[in-house]
Amino acid sequence: MKPIGLILATLLLFVLAACTSEQDAVSEPEAKPEAKNTTTEAAAPASEVSSDIPKEVQKPIKIAAIMQASLGTFSSQYIQGVEDQVEKFGGSVQVYNADNDLAKMATHLETAINQEVDGILIDHGRADALEPGVKRAVEKGIPVVVFDSDINVPGVTVIDQDDYSLAWDTLKTLAQDLNGEGEIVYVWVGGFAPMERRNAIYEAFQERYPNIKEIAKFGTASANTALDTQTQMEAILKQYPNKGDIDAVFAPWDEFAKGATRAIEQAGREEIKVYGIDMSDEDLQMMQKENSPWVSSAATDPAEVGRVQVRFVYQKIAGEETPEIFSLDPHLVKQSDLPEETISMDALGKYVDDWGSSEAATSPWMEKLTEQETK
Known part of the structure; x- marks a missing residue:
């Protein structure tokens, strides 16, 4: 009887040991995924923001804005729009004013190309003075967006106020x-x-x-x-x-x-x-x-013109397709539609439908880029 009892006791010990090992094997994996999930959730916001933004625009973008002339309040508010949009995207902009000298404007364009900026904005100017430089910029892979000019170069987007x-x-x-x-x-x-x-x-x-x-x-x-x-x-x-x-x-x-x-x-x-x-x-x-x-x-809202022009050049830098020609919709501002109290351009949208609210040249990632730069 003793040998049989001994055998039974030994078998019982083996069963208990196997059960204990099996419980350890089951409980261990349960703890590991918990720790992994917690880590992933904490890192998700940063990775989601960056992964949705084209890599070409994740670095600080350098923009050159070349103007035929900065005359009057329209020009100043246009530049304000350019600078505001570039800043929101985390880039920088250098403004060149040619003082209505087309030869000087062409020189500014050459300077921007030689500095290897990431994108070029041109405000006014004429094709006979600027097209050679614009073609050179395109050949070097620098995106160009033109406002209110007769420039006609393949790959260059020309916008106007209609x-x-x-x-x-x-x-x-x-x-x-x-x-x-x-x-x-x-x-x-x-x-x-x-x-x-x-x-x-x-x-x-x-x-x-x-x-x-x-x-x-x-x-x-x-x-x-x-x-x-x-x-x-x-x-x-x-x-x-x-x-x-x-x-x-x-x-x-x-x-x-x-x-x-x-x-x-x-x-x-x-x-x-x-x-x-x-x-x-x-x-x-x-x-x-x-x-x-x-x-x-x-x-049209001059600041919005500047913002749209910047968004087009960012789309080009990101490798997106942009139109060759784009006209912003104008609005008629009538004295009879304005309130008695003095207002600024920021409030004009309350009295003129769709004023300053263009959705032109917007891509889903632009909002995320702005959020990232704000943080």
Whole structure:
């Protein structure tokens, strides 16, 4: 009996040992996944943000913004939009102002190329001066986005404010207010792509409304465009001193509109109405002034123009497809739609539908890039 008992006891010990080992083998893996999951959850936010952003734009991007001229408040708010968008994306921007010298502008472009920036923005300028440099930039793999220029190079995106619509919206309003008949002054200067496009619509307008007569035409672009326009408009008012001699002024640039408005106000000739193009904080204040002759202006948000241009160049850097041509939708800002209290451009969207809310050139990763830079 003893041997049998011994055998049974030995077998029992083996069974207990196997059970204990089996429990250890089962309980060990349960603890390990718990620790692994905790670690993964803690690291997830950082990895998710970076993995959704194209690697090409995860480094600080260097942008060169080359301007034909920085004239007036439109230009300053445009640059503000460029700088704001680049900063939100964690990049840096160097602004070059050519002071309306196309040769100097071409030199700035060459400088930017030689510095091997990541992207180039061009504001105005003409193809005959800039296309060789733009082609060189593209050949070197530097993305280029152009605003308001006649440059036409494959792979380069050219954006504009839809100058044809801007001019027509303003001129149509002028014609309706005059009931298709009257005498007007035209303030204009050539040599700028947007001005040439706006003038093409003005010429069509003259054919469409033959009873609206142009009695005077002038204009210069300088460092003091608004002041020069004011002086020239004062001379026109002396030439046509009687009420009814002039019904309206078409000023397809806000610097022209500011100068014409001040001359009319100082002469006490508020019966003459001003119809402009472009908009800024200063323009809004002038339009909202009591009895202001400036009654309407077709415009896009200059800061939004700058932001859209930056977003396009970031899309190019990220390797995304972008259009060759893109026009931002303009809006008609009418004095009668504005509130009594003075407002700034930031509040204009409350009174003008869709103002400053363009979703153009947006990619899903841009929001994540902005969030990452904010953190």
